Amino acid sequence: MEKQRVLVVDDDREIVNAIAINLRNEGYEVIKAYDGLQALDIISTQNIQLIILDVMMPKLDGLSATLKIREEKNIPIIILSAKSEDTDKILGLSMGADDYVTKPFNTMELMARVKSQLRRYLRLGDVNVTNKANLLQSGGLCFDLENHTLTVDGEPVRLTATETKIVELLMRFPGRIFPAEEIYQRVWEEPAYKVENTVMVHIRRIREKIEINPKEPKYLKVVWGIGYKIEKI
Amino acid sequence: MEKQRVLVVDDDREIVNAIAINLRNEGYEVIKAYDGLQALDIISTQNIQLIILDVMMPKLDGLSATLKIREEKNIPIIILSAKSEDTDKILGLSMGADDYVTKPFNTMELMARVKSQLRRYLRLGDVNVTNKANLLQSGGLCFDLENHTLTVDGEPVRLTATETKIVELLMRFPGRIFPAEEIYQRVWEEPAYKVENTVMVHIRRIREKIEINPKEPKYLKVVWGIGYKIEKI
DNA sequence: AGAACAATGTAAGAATTTCTTAAGAAATTT
DNA sequence: AAATTTCTTAAGAAATTCTTACATTGTTCT
Missing domain, CATH: 3.40.50.2300 (Response regulator)
Structure with missing residues (x-):
């Protein structure tokens, strides 16, 4: 242990x-x-x-x-x-x-x-x-802090461990833009070194799971030159 | 109360x-x-x-x-x-x-x-x-808190002491994911090193008793990188 | 007490899932 | 149009879980 x-x-x-x-x-x-x-x-x-x-x-x-x-x-x-x-x-x-x-x-x-x-x-x-369910909600997205699970329009979505951490981070502050570097630091808990791409691939995979059309994301959006965010709704 | x-x-x-x-x-x-x-x-x-x-x-x-x-x-x-x-x-x-x-x-x-x-x-x-009848139910699983017994689709299942504790823990919160480490802490009530495998073997044995096809568990599922849970139904 | 049986713990390799990397394509900005 | 940034894809590496076999411990019955 x-x-x-x-x-x-x-x-x-x-x-x-x-x-x-x-x-x-x-x-x-x-x-x-x-x-x-x-x-x-x-x-x-x-x-x-x-x-x-x-x-x-x-x-x-x-x-x-x-x-x-x-x-x-x-x-x-x-x-x-x-x-x-x-x-x-x-x-x-x-x-x-x-x-x-x-x-x-x-x-x-x-x-x-x-x-x-x-x-x-x-x-x-x-x-x-x-005592009560602890949920982060934004639009159709709903993240359960207790079970670390995400639902989209009520449908549970299976995320991997890393994906879960990223979603949790973004869901905690809907609308706030997180640079890829910051996401890496907070999720991996180690200094970022040439890893933006890693984050990006994970973002892509998350989109595939939560977006209807991953190419035109409704929830997980990019802000050019800055970072990613969950749309605040 | x-x-x-x-x-x-x-x-x-x-x-x-x-x-x-x-x-x-x-x-x-x-x-x-x-x-x-x-x-x-x-x-x-x-x-x-x-x-x-x-x-x-x-x-x-x-x-x-x-x-x-x-x-x-x-x-x-x-x-x-x-x-x-x-x-x-x-x-x-x-x-x-x-x-x-x-x-x-x-x-x-x-x-x-x-x-x-x-x-x-x-x-x-x-x-x-x-749960006033002192029964924990989820799908075909039904755990009797008083007698500490489990039935699957009404059929009683013989579990060992350790297996019973694990099932009881998971059944108390269907859908909640318990890391192997947490399962060990709560069931064995002692700190230990390198025990994930022990928990895993017990999980496997429980599956053999409660699942129709243990290789594709219907009730006792793994959530990769996080832990095990009883499917909430 | 000893034998037979059940339960538990450990180890090692196999199987599976996930992560990272890299490189070219696409999109956006200047 | 050029430069920059993001996207996509696939393959190999890494990590996690599964499976099996066996050793150990505990229990029950004779």
């Missing part, structure tokens, strides 16, 4: 690094983020099993982030905060967090709580259930 | 009563116990959704009780203790508890933690309620 991935989010880089070192010692894979928006981006693109989240952060605070995360995925969240007032604890937990640790904290305790949450998360039967 | 049942265990009757009153205010049903042995007895005979457990108790202390409970049932445990030393927290959590609250505690915080644990624990239950 792959290592468990833990996302650590705090604007204080020293704290992030300290936690990361301990988590890695415990055998976890650690991904770092320094504000809430970064965190959300990582969560939606990567496979994360647990999140440690600071409350006080620039751009998007921890509690709001908790809400947004819960909309999308049902993974354990441990809130981290300097505030030790009870009201904050209650607020954090009722917003969907699974645990709450106040700074300064004992690192070993945090590790124990991480282990505890993951143990529960991995048990059979405690299956991910998102 | 029925009320949730919470078991409160502490040798200090005042504390038990105080917690009970608050829990009842929140709409829970409360069962009381005053030592660990009583608690174990209640757990094995009654349907309990969550336990609040004191560490210092006569006959059988909270931490030992936690271990025993875990052997038997997989319900959330919140440890309650006067000791606030970090070492105790770690011990409690690593023994299988899901949360740890130190006395004196804020009642509202305790309520919030109860709610938080139940929310996670019950996500699954909500799904069960919709």
Whole structure:
């Protein structure tokens, strides 16, 4: 099995690094983020099993982030905060967090709580259930974020893994134009080097699956000299 | 839906009563116990959704009780203790508890933690309620959650323990794609390396039992690069 | 306890699907 | 019309899944 991935989010880089070192010692894979928006981006693109989240952060605070995360995925969240007032604890937990640790904290305790949450998360039967269907829709296209499946006018379309990632990326921001290079970077997660053509071939294959007439695409359009986009409808 | 049942265990009757009153205010049903042995007895005979457990108790202390409970049932445990030393927290959590609250505690915080644990624990239950006969059905497949048995077009199929767990997992969410890795985590409940093949072989054996033509599966399908699913019908 | 049987895990090669590359064709812009 | 960008196609490479056989473990019955 792959290592468990833990996302650590705090604007204080020293704290992030300290936690990361301990988590890695415990055998976890650690991904770092320094504000809430970064965190959300990582969560939606990567496979994360647990999140440690600071409350006080620039751009998007921890509690709001908790809400947004819960909309999308049902993974354990441990809130981290300097505030030790009870009201904050209650607020954090009722917003969907699974645990709450106040700074300064004992690192070993945090590790124990991480282990505890993951143990529960991995048990059979405690299956991910998102409360409501989470769908990205645009025109006849409908992408299910939970199952990573696409339907066109209600008809399910079989996409390959790579195709799915590309469609998901474009569907997240209908109307936004993604240069081929950016698509490559975000889908393959490695720097692009002479790969525009690869993206292009995949675009072509996606079109063959979702467009009535791939030569005159209705959904997946090119913007000359810039990139590709899903038509916003 | 029925009320949730919470078991409160502490040798200090005042504390038990105080917690009970608050829990009842929140709409829970409360069962009381005053030592660990009583608690174990209640757990094995009654349907309990969550336990609040004191560490210092006569006959059988909270931490030992936690271990025993875990052997038997997989319900959330919140440890309650006067000791606030970090070492105790770690011990409690690593023994299988899901949360740890130190006395004196804020009642509202305790309520919030109860709610938080139940929310996670019950996500699954909500799904069960919709399938009220306790049958999971999809096409010709029908899985009985009570007896853990599967029928194909009415014909009972003999599955082994592992096969049953896999089928149950997939049948709970027809159409949802489970990566082999996730199947392993949820069914075996342990981390492991290089186990995709193990899952795969089990999938193959299940197919031999439920599919007319295992080479062209009708029910248990693979989604390339992602995982396996039961066809949603 | 030992034998017979069932269940599970592991490994290796085969089969299948998907990805990448490259090169020429087509379309668009200047 | 020339230059640039995108499209199309096909073939080989790569990755993933399938299949089979066998070793190991566990269970049941005598």
